[in-house]
Amino acid sequence: MTIRNSPSTPGRWGDHEFVEVWDSQPTMPLKAEQLDILADVIKDNWRRGARILDLGCGTGKVEERIFGRLPVAKFVCADRSEVMLRFARKRLAAHAQQCRFVCADLNHLDRLDLPERPFRFILLVDVVHELTDPAKRGLLRFCRQNLAPDGLVLLVDRIALDLKHLRGAHVAVLHRLQYLTGTKTGQLSDCFADPRYHDHELPYGLESYLRAFRACGLAPAVLHLHFHKALIAARPQRRSG
Numbered sequence: 001m002t003i004r005n006s007p008s009t010p011g012r013w014g015d016h017e018f019v020e021v022w023d024s025q026p027t028m029p030l031k032a033e034q035l036d037i038l039a040d041v042i043k044d045n046w047r048r049g050a051r052i053l054d055l056g057c058g059t060g061k062v063e064e065r066i067f068g069r070l071p072v073a074k075f076v077c078a079d080r081s082e083v084m085l086r087f088a089r090k091r092l093a094a095h096a097q098q099c100r101f102v103c104a105d106l107n108h109l110d111r112l113d114l115p116e117r118p119f120r121f122i123l124l125v126d127v128v129h130e131l132t133d134p135a136k137r138g139l140l141r142f143c144r145q146n147l148a149p150d151g152l153v154l155l156v157d158r159i160a161l162d163l164k165h166l167r168g169a170h171v172a173v174l175h176r177l178q179y180l181t182g183t184k185t186g187q188l189s190d191c192f193a194d195p196r197y198h199d200h201e202l203p204y205g206l207e208s209y210l211r212a213f214r215a216c217g218l219a220p221a222v223l224h225l226h227f228h229k230a231l232i233a234a235r236p237q238r239r240s241g
């Protein structure tokens with residue numbers, strides 16, 4: 001059975017059996033490395049009273065990793081899938097007082113009520129590639145509006161690769177990664193499918209991400225880039241002069 005996402009349904013993320021399998025799998029090595037860096041950035045830039053907004057929080061694995069470094073962290077965790085949120089509540093039960101869970105669709109951000117705003121950190125981990133391009137732009141504008149003046153948006157996501165011109169070079173990197181990380185064929189190669197083939201995978205290329213951040217008043221920097229995964233930090237642009 002094909003479980004498809006649409007702008008208004010959680011698709012495969014609303015399917016308990018699919019989520020159970022997804023949640024039980026270890027985090028892929030590239031993502032794990034970037035999440036470790038992300039947790040360090042948050043820890044080193046933490047201030048008392050800060051809050052983290054995680055948009056597309058999934059089953060709470062990112063929060064768990066951050067709590068491992070920063071037990072005082074406080075989150076608002078938003079996701080469209082009640083199933084994902086159920087797993088997240090269970091995973092983060094020991095920190096229940098520090099997490100507020102919200103069922104929200106990132107296609108309808110006007111309905112998201114956030115009395116905790118502005119946020120020092122807004123996380124977008126492996127969710128932007130699931131949104132249409134207009135929704136991506138709306139999401140980044142929303143981040144800008146809800147970010148503290150010295151806050152950071154932290155995005156971890158796959159990026160579209162230039163397979164038309166550089167397939168051979170990318171395949172060589174893929175083989176090296178499979179060899180180094182012990183991942184099996186297929187586990188890292190989803191980026192080789194036409195990104196528009198699956199309606200839940202619409203990644204931007206790196207330059208499109210950077211342009212989209214700038215277009216909504218955020219100054220981005222690539223903190224880590226390896227193959228098809230990028231960690232990008234962005235802060236509000238400062239007016240010059």
Ligand SMILES: C[S@@+](CC[C@H](N)C(=O)[O-])C[C@H]1O[C@@H](n2cnc3c(N)ncnc32)[C@H](O)[C@@H]1O
Pocket residue numbers: 007010013055056057058059060061062078079080081084104105106107124125126127130131
């Ligand atoms: C690949 S999972 C990533 C989960 C988590 N950020 C992580 O990295 O472990 C993508 C998540 O984005 C959520 N998502 C996708 N589209 C969404 C939307 N339009 N609104 C809210 N959440 C969405 C899904 O329900 C799912 O939990």
